[in-house]
Amino acid sequence: MSKLAGVRRLIMLRHGQTEWNASDRMQGQIDTELSELGRRQAKDIARDLSDCGAIRIVSSDLKRAHDTALAVGDSIGLPVTTDPRLRETSLGEWEGLTHIEVDAMAPGARVAWRMDATWTPPGGESKLEVGRRALPVVHELFTERADWPGRTIILVAHGGLIAALTAAVLDLPPQNWPALGGLANTSWVQLSSHGPSLEQPGWRLDVWNAAAKVAPDVL
Numbered sequence: 001m002s003k004l005a006g007v008r009r010l011i012m013l014r015h016g017q018t019e020w021n022a023s024d025r026m027q028g029q030i031d032t033e034l035s036e037l038g039r040r041q042a043k044d045i046a047r048d049l050s051d052c053g054a055i056r057i058v059s060s061d062l063k064r065a066h067d068t069a070l071a072v073g074d075s076i077g078l079p080v081t082t083d084p085r086l087r088e089t090s091l092g093e094w095e096g097l098t099h100i101e102v103d104a105m106a107p108g109a110r111v112a113w114r115m116d117a118t119w120t121p122p123g124g125e126s127k128l129e130v131g132r133r134a135l136p137v138v139h140e141l142f143t144e145r146a147d148w149p150g151r152t153i154i155l156v157a158h159g160g161l162i163a164a165l166t167a168a169v170l171d172l173p174p175q176n177w178p179a180l181g182g183l184a185n186t187s188w189v190q191l192s193s194h195g196p197s198l199e200q201p202g203w204r205l206d207v208w209n210a211a212a213k214v215a216p217d218v219l
Contacts, residue, residue, distance in 0.1 A: 015042075028088055042068040045186040089130045127163070164177070183209050
């Protein structure tokens with residue numbers, strides 16, 4: 001028997017590029033589409049993940065993530081279910097603005113937001129709130145999928161959501177959340193649970209920002 005037979009693997013994949021990503025425009029929960037490059041990226045990463053032993057794919061219901069997930073599902077031969085709890089961070093009044101516009105409107109605010117997991121964009125969510133929103137998705141899968149040990153579940157979502165959910169899964173103290181930086185489009189994160197139960201999950205961070213260059217903090 002493989003020594004990894006009892007290990008639950010969780011892969012979290014960021015969606016492919018959108019035109020807004022390319023122009024440094026802040027998307028948040030605005031429902032943007034993949035660009036042509038983003039669609040090619042989705043097909044490429046789908047091939048890379050085709051042999052990861054996946055048993056379930058769950059996606060944000062925003063189109064850019066869902067379309068990326070459908071490409072992965074087609075490659076693996078699995079259906080995709082959506083969950084709105086995996087949506088990107090709500091950026092409130094910043095949504096639709098470029099980084100330059102936000103910086104002109106509120107100098108220093110984006111830096112404060114990146115460096116403080118409790119800081120909330122006007123009308124939006126803090127990183128801590130995003131983590132609390134998404135963490136039950138992982139807990140429910142842990143409880144419901146008795147066949148998860150030795151296999152992989154894939155969540156397809158967004159850079160900010162994935163960083164917040166990773167920090168929440170690892171139970172990092174809030175002051176350490178900024179250590180998890182941006183993810184490039186169709187980069188992925190892998191965590192593994194080595195513990196016996198949801199109460200003692202024994203999560204480890206195996207991979208961060210895989211198959212990608214270092215990414216800027218772009219939503």
